[in-house]
Amino acid sequence: MRNENAHDELPVMTWDRFWELVGTLGGPAVLERCDHLEEACEGLAQRLALGPVEEITGFGERLAEALYRLDRAEFGRLPVQDAEAPHDWQTDDHFLYTRAAVVTAGREVYEGVFGHPERFAPYTALQAEELLYVHEEAYEAVTGEEWDFLTRYDYESCSNAEGWPDLRS
Numbered sequence: 096m097r098n099e100n101a102h103d104e105l106p107v108m109t110w111d112r113f114w115e116l117v118g119t120l121g122g123p124a125v126l127e128r129c130d131h132l133e134e135a136c137e138g139l140a141q142r143l144a145l146g147p148v149e150e151i152t153g154f155g156e157r158l159a160e161a162l163y164r165l166d167r168a169e170f171g172r173l174p175v176q177d178a179e180a181p182h183d184w185q186t187d188d189h190f191l192y193t194r195a196a197v198v199t200a201g202r203e204v205y206e207g208v209f210g211h212p213e214r215f216a217p218y219t220a221l222q223a224e225e226l227l228y229v230h231e232e233a234y235e236a237v238t239g240e241e242w243d244f245l246t247r248y249d250y251e252s253c254s255n256a257e258g259w260p261d262l263r264s
Contacts, residue, residue, distance in 0.1 A: 108153030114202040123200040136225040143233035155230035162250035165194040167258035170215045177220040187252035195223035
C-alpha cells in the first residue's frame with residue numbers, strides 16, 4: 096500500500112546536485128541512441144545506489160518536480176517533429192517521455208525551453224522513459240524493496256494546473 100503522506104518525509108536534494116547527477120548521462124548526445132541511454136541510466140542508478148537512501152529519494156523528488164514544471168500546454172500541444180503526418184500530436188505518455196528527454200539533455204537545455212516552445216519542439220521526436228525509473232531501481236537495489244512513495248509533484252501529463260489553465264474546472 097502506498098504511503099499517502101510519503102512526500103512529507105522525502106528529502107529534497109539541491110538542484111545543483113540533481114543536475115550534476117543528470118549530467119553524468121551524457122547530455123543531448125545520449126538521446127540519439129537508445130542503447131546508450133539505457134546504459135547511461137543504468138550507470139546513474141548504480142551511482143545513486145552507492146550513496147545514502149536519502150540521495151535516491153531526493154533525486155526522485157527533484158525529477159518529479161522538473162517533469163512537473165515542464166508539464167505545460169505550450170509544450171504538450173506541440174506536434175511530434177519528424178512524424179510522418181504533421182498532425183501527429185503527443186499522447187500523454189509521449190509527452191511525459193519527451194519531458195524526460197528534455198531533463199536528460201541537461202540543465203542548460205531544460206532551463207532554455209521555458210518561454211521558448213520552439214526549443215522544446217525538437218525533443219518531441221525523442222523519448223527518455225528510462226530516466227523515470229533510475230531512482231526506483233537504485234532504491235530497490237539498496238533496500239530490497241520497491242519504490243512506494245508519492246512525490247510532492249505529480250508529473251503525469253496535464254497534472255500541472257498552472258501549465259494547463261484551460262483545463263481548470
